[in-house]
Amino acid sequence: MTHSFTTPDVQAGLRQIEQHITDVVEDAVRICEVPAPPFHEAKRADVVADRMRALGLDPVRRDAEGDVICELPGGAGRPVVVVSAHLDTVFGPEVSTTVRREGSKLHAPGIGDNSVAVASMLWLGRTLKDLPGRGTLILAANVGEEGLGNLRGARALWAQFGTTADAWVILEGAMFNHPSCAGICVRRLSVTYRGPGGHSWSDFGRPSAVHALGRLIDQIAQIHVPTEPRTTYNVGVIQGGRTVNTIAPQANMILDLRSEEPEALASLERSVRALVAGIAAAAGVTVEIEVVSDRAGGRLSAGHALIRLVGEAAAAVGVPPTWKSSSTDANVALSHGAAAVCLGLAEGDNLHAEDEVLDVTLLPKGLQQAFLVTATLLLGGL
Numbered sequence: 001m002t003h004s005f006t007t008p009d010v011q012a013g014l015r016q017i018e019q020h021i022t023d024v025v026e027d028a029v030r031i032c033e034v035p036a037p038p039f040h041e042a043k044r045a046d047v048v049a050d051r052m053r054a055l056g057l058d059p060v061r062r063d064a065e066g067d068v069i070c071e072l073p074g075g076a077g078r079p080v081v082v083v084s085a086h087l088d089t090v091f092g093p094e095v096s097t098t099v100r101r102e103g104s105k106l107h108a109p110g111i112g113d114n115s116v117a118v119a120s121m122l123w124l125g126r127t128l129k130d131l132p133g134r135g136t137l138i139l140a141a142n143v144g145e146e147g148l149g150n151l152r153g154a155r156a157l158w159a160q161f162g163t164t165a166d167a168w169v170i171l172e173g174a175m176f177n178h179p180s181c182a183g184i185c186v187r188r189l190s191v192t193y194r195g196p197g198g199h200s201w202s203d204f205g206r207p208s209a210v211h212a213l214g215r216l217i218d219q220i221a222q223i224h225v226p227t228e229p230r231t232t233y234n235v236g237v238i239q240g241g242r243t244v245n246t247i248a249p250q251a252n253m254i255l256d257l258r259s260e261e262p263e264a265l266a267s268l269e270r271s272v273r274a275l276v277a278g279i280a281a282a283a284g285v286t287v288e289i290e291v292v293s294d295r296a297g298g299r300l301s302a303g304h305a306l307i308r309l310v311g312e313a314a315a316a317v318g319v320p321p322t323w324k325s326s327s328t329d330a331n332v333a334l335s336h337g338a339a340a341v342c343l344g345l346a347e348g349d350n351l352h353a354e355d356e357v358l359d360v361t362l363l364p365k366g367l368q369q370a371f372l373v374t375a376t377l378l379l380g381g382l
Contacts, residue, residue, distance in 0.1 A: 004376050005316050009132050013375060016127050017367050024367065025106070025360055027051060027119035028173075029099045032111045038147040041066055041087040048087065048118060048141045055126045057139060065156040068141040070125065074378065078135030080164050081377045083124060084157060085117035085171040086145035086329055090352050104361045112174030112348030112358035114145070120345050120367055121171050127371060134378040138165070145329050148188065148254075150293040154329035158336065167306065167377045168333040168340035169370065174351055174358060175344025176366050178324040179310050183331035184230075185265045185297035189255045191216070191276055195285040197242070197249030210241050210248035212283035217253065219275045223268070229260035230325070231268055254292065260325050262297060295327055298334030305382045306339045313372035317365045339382065343370050 004010055030051075036044035049068045052060045057070045068087075074080075089110035091097070099108040106112075118141050125139040138161060142153030193209040193216075217235050225231040233255065240251025255272065259265035273289065280287040300307055307323075314321040326342060333340035345366035347359045 004379055004381060005313070005372055010372070010375050013127050013131060013371055014368050017123070017371050018364050020123050021364050021367070024116070024119045024123050024363065027122060028111065028116040029106065031118050032099055032108050032115035033097050035091070035093050035095070035097055036088050036110070037092050038088050038090070038144070038149050040093070041143045044087050045141065045143070048122070051122055052139070055122055056129065057122070057125050063156050063160065065153050066143045067153045067156055070139045072125070072129055072137040072139070074135035074137065075133065079166040079378055079380055080136040080138065080161070081167050081169065081374060082138045082140060082157065082161055082165045083121055083169045083171065083374055084140040084142050084154070084329060085121040086114050086153065087118060087141050087143055088146045088149060089113065090146045091354070095354060104359055106358045106360065107355065109354050109356050112346065112356055113351045114173050116173035116358055116360070116363070117171040117345055120370065124367065124371060124374060128374060128378065131375055131378060134375070135380070137378060142329065148293050151295055151329060151332055154332040158332045162336060162338070166339065167382060168330065168338060169374050169377070170328055170330040170340065170342040171370060172328060172342055172344050173346060174348025175326070175342065176347045176362055177319050177322055178344050179321050180324050180326040180328065180330065180342040181304070181307055181334065181340065182260065182299035182325040183297045183334040184258050184260050184325050184327050185262050186293065186295035186327050187257045187265060187269060187291065188293035189257070189272070190252060190290040190292045191255060192250065192252040192288045193280060193285045194250050194288070195248065198247040200245040200247055203247055206247050207284035208248045209251035209285055212279055212285045213238065213240060213251040213253060215283065216275060216279045219279065220255070220272060223271055225268060226264060229264050231259035231264045233257050233268065233272070258327065260297070295331050296335035297331060298337065300334070300339065304339070306341055309376055309381055310341055310343070310373055313369045313376070316372060317368045319365050319369065341373070343373065345370065
């Protein structure tokens with residue numbers, strides 16, 4: 001597969017990528033400074049759609065979920081490749097997304113996850129658009145990757161292109177040198193306890209939903225989970241109660257459960273559900289459990305051609321990869337057995353925190369690796 005890396009057309013594309021790094025960074029800043037909370041990505045989608053048109057990536061359309069899509073037809077019988085990057089962030093509209101620059105570092109919530117990847121997708125598209133002999137390239141800035149979005153944008157893309165796409169390249173901004181073709185399984189549960197409520201003095205002794213939830217969280221924190229396959233849990237959100245002197249009539253938490261293997265995830269969920277029910281019975285409260293997000297996992301076999309291609313592309317730009325399992329939009333295609341990989345583009349820190357930082361020093365290498373992978377796929381590399 002490496003022979004295609006040295007062709008004049010591919011080498012010209014690599015040079016073009018390097019020449020436009022500053023443009024990628026400027027677009028990343030422009031995109032980042034338009035807030036895109038979960039389920040409210042439309043304003044950022046407008047900006048991305050406008051940039052697509054300005055870069056000659058047309059026609060542009062929106063699907064029913066709000067994904068921004070550009071289909072660039074290729075030669076008949078040639079491969080079909082989807083390249084996508086998610087629009088949304090974990091931050092609400094109250095969080096400032098103004099970018100502060102310090103040399104090669106950009107500081108802002110969402111700059112690495114995932115504004116720089118969206119900008120990179122645009123410029124990859126512009127470079128690949130004129131690649132002679134290529135197949136069909138589908139560019140998508142999708143919604144619904146973060147929080148409780150449940151990969152709704154990626155699922156919509158699969159519904160449109162799952163039967164025709166030969167490969168999927170998912171871009172993440174701050175996963176440099178950590179490609180992933182192993183999508184971990186994720187299940188998120190909303191657990192709500194309810195009780196009769198009452199006054200903290202006159203009705204002392206009545207069951208409290210908050211007290212029950214506190215006992216539940218303590219018990220969950222004591223669950224032993226395996227390290228192989230890696231399995232985790234996290235209580236990410238809690239809320240409930242009415243006033244300081246009211247016995248809480250309601251309390252809720254949202255729990256994130258993850259594992260590299262579905263059997264381990266199912267075992268963890270059974271343990272959690274048993275604790276939820278047992279504490280409800282002991283505390284005298286009722287309980288409701290709702291599955292609010294369910295991400296199927298999947299992985300490519302160790303000898304898959306796409307894994308070899310990513311390794312060769314990484315070596316060509318001087319960055320041998322360290323493979324990781326992850327939960328990204330690639331999960332959707334991987335869960336269907338499709339050839340899919342998630343590629344990181346630059347180095348970042350404090351992801352999902354308001355002091356997020358992106359270092360663009362290695363962005364040229366990350367983008368060039370993504371170009372080599374995608375160009376080879378479009379030229380029939382697998």
